Amino acid sequence: MAKKTLTFISMILKQKQERQIQAVLLIRDLDTHGQEKRRFKSLQDSRINHKSIDSDLQVVIGAAKSKREAWVLNGFIPQTTEEEKKLSEIKKKLKFDPCLEAHRLRGDKKYPEQRDRDAKVVLAQLTEEKFEREQQCWTQTELELLRDRGQATGLTDYLHEIETSLLPMIAQSP
Structure with a gap:
């Protein structure tokens, strides 16, 4: 291609x-x-x-x-109490922080047992599928933080x- x-x-x-x-x-x-x-x-x-x-x-x-959504997750910083709550629930379920370790999200939403570990699913949960919120993850997050979090992605x-x-x-x- x-x-x-x-x-x-x-x-x-x-x-x-x-x-x-x-x-x-x-x-x-x-x-x-x-x-x-x-x-x-x-x-x-x-x-x-x-x-x-x-x-x-x-x-x-x-x-x-593995997916571009991992890059967006690298830049996700909760902006509201609701987002903090969602991220906390996801971290508890995954047993790791998907924003710090987005490279570990290797699941495939096509398979029910892997759905929770799919970067697309996690990002959709955190951003409520709002593209504007996704954009904020790469436009408003400090470049140094993106560099630090994005090493494995x-x-x-x-x-x-x-x-x-x-x-x-x-x-x-x-």
Whole structure:
């Protein structure tokens, strides 16, 4: 999929005289059990192969272990008494804090016995499925806290890629 995306972008760039696309963010869940390393390597290989074709295009990789919802949970901070209560109940049921250890949420909601350990389910319970509340988890949470909590979910690596690849490019833009 990553290879196809980069090939498509290259075709668009060749058709335009003025280069408008300067970077691509390849973001993917690595939630296929036992396939995480293969999926991540596929993203890296696509970036390396594309770099030999188009060295000007920045390719940033974001690999969520295991689901992107884990990244959102890394940034969840209860804002109300009700949210504190929900988080406390979830922590009691799981026997760990899903915001500090979101990488441990490896369940699959398709299977009733795993439902409580699914990152999507836990996030939905905490945010009441409100996208605005999810957004607050990454827009209002301190960057240092996201880096700290996101080490095992791939969020820290993604933020590092943004800081080292994308931000310098943006800073150089007129």
